Amino acid sequence: MNFLQSIFPHKGTFKLAFVGMVCLLFFIPLVKAEESAKEETASINKLSNNLVQLSQQKVCPSTELLPTRSFETDKYYVFICRGNQKSPLGYYVRFTKNGGTKITIPVSSKIGETYLATKGEATYVMTPYELVVTKVNRRDRVVFREKVNNVIAADGQPLARACPDGNTTFVEAETKNFIVYICGREVPDSYVAVARNGNNRIALPLQKYNSSGNMEDSQYVAVNGDIRYLLTRKLLKVSRDGRNIVKEKVLHWN
Structure with a gap:
């Protein structure tokens, strides 16, 4: 503990x-x-296409810091970008789907495929399964939680998450x-x-x-x-x- x-x-x-x-x-x-496989392939292709489009808008803090993980929830696209001297663990970058609002926060902790970033009173936790946001002023209570629909690695391949292939x-x-x-x-x-x-x-x-x-x-x-x-x-x-x-x-x- x-x-x-x-x-x-x-x-x-x-x-x-x-x-x-x-x-x-x-x-x-x-x-x-077979239907599930087709749906999964379509979702991955859709996410990959969105990733390409967002990458053209400079997702990461610099062109050298490419995304190593890309996530999609119902409301957001989230990217974990490579680190640099200022933030060795990388950067947490989140876009809203409807308006394109963007936040960029250094990753403060990483364990396995769990990435944690903190800004002010908010803590953002990104895993292959869900996005969770907590706030200190609410006694560390969860204020937002959303399931991850798709997640891909830097090579465009989906990460193993739940059921076997x-x-x-x-x-x-x-x-x-x-x-x-x-x-x-x-x-x-x-x-x-x-x-x-x-x-x-x-x-x-x-x-x-x-x-x-x-x-x-x-x-x-x-x-x-x-x-x-x-x-x-x-x-x-x-x-x-x-x-x-x-x-x-x-x-x-x-």
């Missing part, structure tokens, strides 16, 4: 403990893998501390969970699931050694020997 506090400059910004994780989620109608994402769900994906080909057969603080990732096969016609009754179970993962429509529980390690409300799913 001391290590995490040294990374995040505002105490309390992300006080989330890394706990043995993972969940299972609700079954939704099967989407063909060739798999369909049947479900994406969120709790306070985790983002969970249910993956598979013809049917759900695995789950992937990502910790919102630090992006620690785990993938396990499903042990069993009940995709009831009544979603309220659906539940999924996975086991990893002596740890049991249970997710229902309302609740995620991770337990060891009958004792809960994690118990969190399901906030969003699709």
